[in-house]
Every structure is written in C-alpha cells, then in structure tokens.
Amino acid sequence: VTPVYVRVLDPRLGALRYFLMGIILLYVVVYQLLYSGEYVKVEQPVGTVRFSFRSPTEGSCNPLHAGCEMRLRNLTDLPYCGQNPRGDATQVLNCTFWDSQEAVTVSDTHAFLTTYFEEFEQERVCQAEHTSCKHLWGPLGGGGAAVSSPSWKRVFVADVERFTLMLDHAVTATTIGVSGSAKQVQGVIYTKDPALCAAHPNRTSHPVEPGQPLLPTTRPPCYIMPNSTRPGGLGYDIFEMSTLLGAAGIDLDSPKVGEVDHSVRREGVSLVIMIQYSNFRPWKGPTDLVHHEYRVVALGGDAKDISVLAIPPNRRIVYSRHGIQIFVVQSGQLKAFSYLKLLITLTTALTMLAVANFVVDSVGMYVLPEREKFEKVKYPSARIHEPGHRDRLRNHPAYESSNEDEETSDSERQGD
Numbered sequence: 001v002t003p004v005y006v007r008v009l010d011p012r013l014g015a016l017r018y019f020l021m022g023i024i025l026l027y028v029v030v031y032q033l034l035y036s037g038e039y040v041k042v043e044q045p046v047g048t049v050r051f052s053f054r055s056p057t058e059g060s061c062n063p064l065h066a067g068c069e070m071r072l073r074n075l076t077d078l079p080y081c082g083q084n085p086r087g088d089a090t091q092v093l094n095c096t097f098w099d100s101q102e103a104v105t106v107s108d109t110h111a112f113l114t115t116y117f118e119e120f121e122q123e124r125v126c127q128a129e130h131t132s133c134k135h136l137w138g139p140l141g142g143g144g145a146a147v148s149s150p151s152w153k154r155v156f157v158a159d160v161e162r163f164t165l166m167l168d169h170a171v172t173a174t175t176i177g178v179s180g181s182a183k184q185v186q187g188v189i190y191t192k193d194p195a196l197c198a199a200h201p202n203r204t205s206h207p208v209e210p211g212q213p214l215l216p217t218t219r220p221p222c223y224i225m226p227n228s229t230r231p232g233g234l235g236y237d238i239f240e241m242s243t244l245l246g247a248a249g250i251d252l253d254s255p256k257v258g259e260v261d262h263s264v265r266r267e268g269v270s271l272v273i274m275i276q277y278s279n280f281r282p283w284k285g286p287t288d289l290v291h292h293e294y295r296v297v298a299l300g301g302d303a304k305d306i307s308v309l310a311i312p313p314n315r316r317i318v319y320s321r322h323g324i325q326i327f328v329v330q331s332g333q334l335k336a337f338s339y340l341k342l343l344i345t346l347t348t349a350l351t352m353l354a355v356a357n358f359v360v361d362s363v364g365m366y367v368l369p370e371r372e373k374f375e376k377v378k379y380p381s382a383r384i385h386e387p388g389h390r391d392r393l394r395n396h397p398a399y400e401s402s403n404e405d406e407e408t409s410d411s412e413r414q415g416d
Contacts, residue, residue: 006377006378008364008374008377008378010364010368010370012368013360013363013364013368016359016360016363017356017357017360020356020359020360021353021356024349024352024353024356027352028345028346028348028349028352032345033342033345034282034283035282035283036282037280037282037285037286037335038341038345039337039338039341039342039345040280040285040286040335040336040337040338040341041175041176041335041336041337041338041340041341042333042334042335043173043175043176043178043333043334043335043336044173044331044332044333044334045171045172045173045178045277045290045330045331045332045333045334046171046172046173046330047169047170047171047172047277047330048169048170049167049168049169049275049328049330050167050168050169051106051111051165051166051167051326051328052165052166052167052168052236053100053103053104053106053111053113053163053164053165053166054100054163054164054166055070055072055099055100055163056070056071056072056159056162056163056164057069057070057071058070058071063099063100070097070099071162072097072158072159072162073158073159073162075095075158078095078158078159079092079253080092080093080095080156080252080253080263080265081093081094081095081156081158082094082095083095089253089263089265090253090254090255090261090262090263091253091261091262091263091265091266093116093154093155093156093266094153094154094155094156095155095156095157095158096155096156096157096158097157097158097159098114098157098158100163102114103157103160103163103323104163105305105307109327110325110326110327110328111165111325111326112303112305112321112323112324112325112326113160113163113241113323113324113326114157114160114305114321114322114323115156115157115160115252115265115266115268115322115323115324116154116155116156116157116265116266116267116268116321116322116323117154117155117157117319117320117321117322118153118154118155118319118320119153119155119317119318119319120139120317120318120319120320121139121140121315121316121317122137122138122139122140122315122316122317122318123137123138123139123140123141123314123315123316124136124137124314124315124316125137125138127314137316140315156265156266157323160241160252160323160324161240161241161242161245161252162240162241162242163240163241164227164238164239164240164241165238165239165240165241165244165326166229166236166237166238167182167236167237167239167273167275167328168182168183168236169181169182169275169292169328169330170182171277171290171330171332171334173334173336176334176335176336177336178279178286178290178334178335178336179290180277180279180289180290180292180334181290182236182237182292183235183236184289184290185289185290185291185292186209186225186226186228186237187226187237187275187291187292187293187294188204188207188223188224188225188226188293188294189223189224189226189239189243189244189247189293189294189295189296190221190223190247190293190294190295191220191221191222191223191224191246191247191296192220192221193220193246193247193249194219194220195246196220196222196224196243196246196247197217197218197219197220197221197222198218198219200224200243200246202214202224202225202226202227203217203222203223203224203225204216204217204222204223204224204225205217205222205223206223207223207225207291207293208225224239224243224247226238226239227239237294241324244271244273244296244326245271245324247294247295247296248271248296248297248298249298250264250269250271250298251264252264252265252269253265256302257300266322267302267303267322268302268303268304268322268323268324268325269298269299269302269303269324269325270298270299270301270303270324270325270326270327271296271297271298271299271324271325271326271327272296272297272298272299272326272327272328272329273294273295273296273326273327273328273329274294274295274296274297274328274329274331275292275293275294275328275329275330275331275332276292276293276294276295276331276332277290277291277292277330277331277332277333277334278290278291278292278293278332278333278334278335279291279334279335280333280335285337286335286336286337290334292332302322303322303323303324303325304320304321304322305321305322305323305325306318306319306320306321307319307321361378364378365378
C-alpha cells in the first residue's frame with residue numbers, strides 16, 4: 001500500500017498547527033530543558049551532621065582559653081529572671097549562668113540546650129546490707145524520707161538565646177558522583193517570621209554570594225545569612241539560637257500550649273532544622289558546588305532530659321532538664337547530566353508533536369464547516385471491483401499533484 005500525502009492550504013489549520021508546535025517547543029526546550037533541567041539524573045543525598053555549641057564570648061573567643069571573657073547580660077536585665085525586680089515574663093524564676101559545657105548535651109541523633117532545670121541533691125538510703133528497701137535514694141539530709149527538701153531547686157539558665165550553634169555537615173550522591181560540604185558554600189535560613197525579616201542585620205530578600213552586598217528587605221519571606229568560621233563565608237555556618245527560634249516562630253517566654261502558668265522556656269521545645277541541598281541552577285544547569293538552605297520548624301510537645309552527677313561514695317545530684325531539643329534532617333536533590341534522560345525528554349517531545357498533528361486533523365475533519373471536503377481529500381475511497389475506480393483515483397487531487405511532480409521531474413531529466 002502506497003501512502004498518499006495531501007497538502008491542505010487552510011490558514012486556520014495552519015495557524016493552529018504552528019501554534020501547537022510553538023507551545024510544545026517552548027515547553028520542551030525552554031521549560032523542561034533550560035529551566036527545569038529534564039536532561040539530568042537525580043539522586044537523593046546522604047550525609048552526616050556535627051553539632052557544636054558555644055557560649056557568647058567577647059570577640060567570639062574560645063571560652064576554654066585563658067583570658068576569654070563571657071558576653072552575658074546582667075540577670076537584673078532579663079525579664080524572666082527572679083533577680084530582676086521588674087520581671088514580667090509569663091514565668092519568672094531565679095536564673096544562673098551556665099556555659100555550653102554545662103548546658104549542652106549532644107547525642108548521635110540530636111543536641112539538647114538546657115533552658116530550665118530542677119536540681120535534686122540526694123543520698124543513698126538503701127545500703128548493701130539492707131535486705132529490703134522502700135526508697136533507694138532520698139533528699140540530702142532527709143533521713144530517707146521521700147519528700148522535697150531545701151536540696152531541691154528550680155532555675156532558668158540565663159541568656160541561652162545568645163548561645164551560638166555551628167553546623168558541620170556534608171552530603172554525597174555516590175551513583176552520580178556528586179558531593180559537597182558546609183565549608184564549600186555558605187548556607188542561608190529561609191524564614192517567614194516578620195520580626196526577623198524586619199530587623200535582623202543579616203537579612204536579605206534573596207541569597208547572595210559571600211562578600212556581595214545584601215539585598216534590603218523588611219517583608220517576609222526573607223533569607224538570613226549566617227556568620228562563618230572563616231572570612232569570606234568559606235567556613236562552617238554559625239547561628240545564634242535567637243535566630244533559629246525566630247525562624248521557627250518561637251518565643252521562649254510565651255505561654256506553652258496547654259500550660260497557662262508555664263512558659264516555653266520552662267517546658268522546652270523541639271526544633272527540626274531541615275537542610276535542603278541542590279547543585280542545580282535554572283538556566284545554568286548542574287554546578288560544581290552543592291548549595292544548601294536551612295528551614296526551621298517547631299514540633300509540639302515538651303523537651304526533657306535527665307542527667308546524673310555521681311558524688312562518691314553515696315551522694316548524687318540529679319538534673320531534670322528542660323530546653324531546646326534540636327534535630328537535623330538532610331534532604332534535597334543532587335543532579336548530573338544524563339544522555340538517557342535527554343533522550344527520554346526528546347522522545348516525549350516527538351510524541352507531543354504527533355498528538356498536535358492529530359488535534360489539527362481532528363479539527364479539520366470534525367469542526368470546520370468544510371469538514372466533509374477535508375475528510376474526502378484525506379481519506380479517498382474506491383471499490384476495486386467497480387468499473388472506473390482507477391479513473392476516480394486518477395481524478396483525486398492528491399493523484400493529480402503526484403502526476404504533476406513526476407512530469408516536472410521527467411522534464412528536468414530530459415532537459416539534462
């Protein structure tokens with residue numbers, strides 16, 4: 001069977017066909033290939049995170065070094081401290097100073113910064129020679145009675161909002177051979193908090209490269225640029241706890257949900273820092289550097305931890321701590337060029353062009369007023385056993401056009 005090609009000179013169908021082809025071209029080439037990068041292979045990264053807290057110090061010096069001075073506010077100026085006669089926070093208690101060595105505990109899965117603690121000084125009342133015991137431990141000097149005593153106290157840890165958190169993290173995508181770390185690129189915090197976007201000194205409307213001027217903004221959402229362990233941003237990202245809390249919309253002195261007289265500082269809160277990685281930029285494609293962005297969310301419930309300080313031979317101090325519990329979740333997408341993905345995208349484009357042609361043919365056959373003529377031209381029919389069927393085929397426009405082309409070709413060959 002020889003296919004017959006019919007050229008229909010109709011401006012309406014031509015305009016529709018080229019319009020659909022233009023839309024497909026813009027979608028595939030501009031959006032899918034140039035903007036979205038549908039020619040790359042995508043892999044979810046895996047990585048590691050290390051937490052490091054530091055107390056506020058003058059000039060960011062190391063508090064473990066001799067001569068390093070602390071940069072803590074006076075207790076009489078803190079609204080949640082009992083030492084302040086004008087304290088007006090949701091809950092006011094006496095405060096004490098702790099450094100990061102005392103206030104912070106770090107595990108494999110999370111970090112914990114103490115904001116409030118209850119301290120119990122106890123002595124062992126059940127000795128090895130006893131054959132039965134109702135209480136193993138009792139208040140110091142309580143003679144074994146299971147009651148509170150002056151050795152029990154409740155205290156806020158002062159100025160924890162000014163503690164700083166450094167995040168050392170790295171990721172890799174082994175299949176596509178892409179990796180990155182926090183030291184290579186400076187990250188940013190994305191936040192919708194109006195207070196941070198209006199007043200934070202490192203706020204910017206869009207992320208900028210280290211050393212470039214910030215883009216001023218006072219409206220959320222915005223980005224908060226971190227401090228760095230090295231000049232130029234080529235170091236680990238450092239954030240004050242007040243910035244992380246603000247990005248999550250948390251005020252430590254606001255009432256805890258469901259607790260009328262207890263503040264968030266008293267009950268604690270869990271924060272999740274989500275680090276999203278990407279090495280792809282629209283219009284540019286995959287890059288050598290893996291960029292990262294932080295997003296901070298708060299979880300419901302309290303945050304509590306227990307620690308024990310043993311004092312031989314038969315004493316101990318138990319700390320019931322409440323505070324800020326921090327988890328980190330690493331996510332995102334790392335990308336690399338893939339010939340297979342490019343071939344799939346181009347094949348999809350060819351399929352869409354075929355669908356566009358089908359739509360144009362359907363409009364011509366079923367929508368236009370000349371649909372009957374279009375159908376007869378596109379699908380000529382003849383019964384082979386009827387007399388004169390060849391004459392009818394020869395009179396078909398497509399047949400006449402074909403004969404004209406052949407006669408033209410013959411004339412050209414004779415002329416040669």
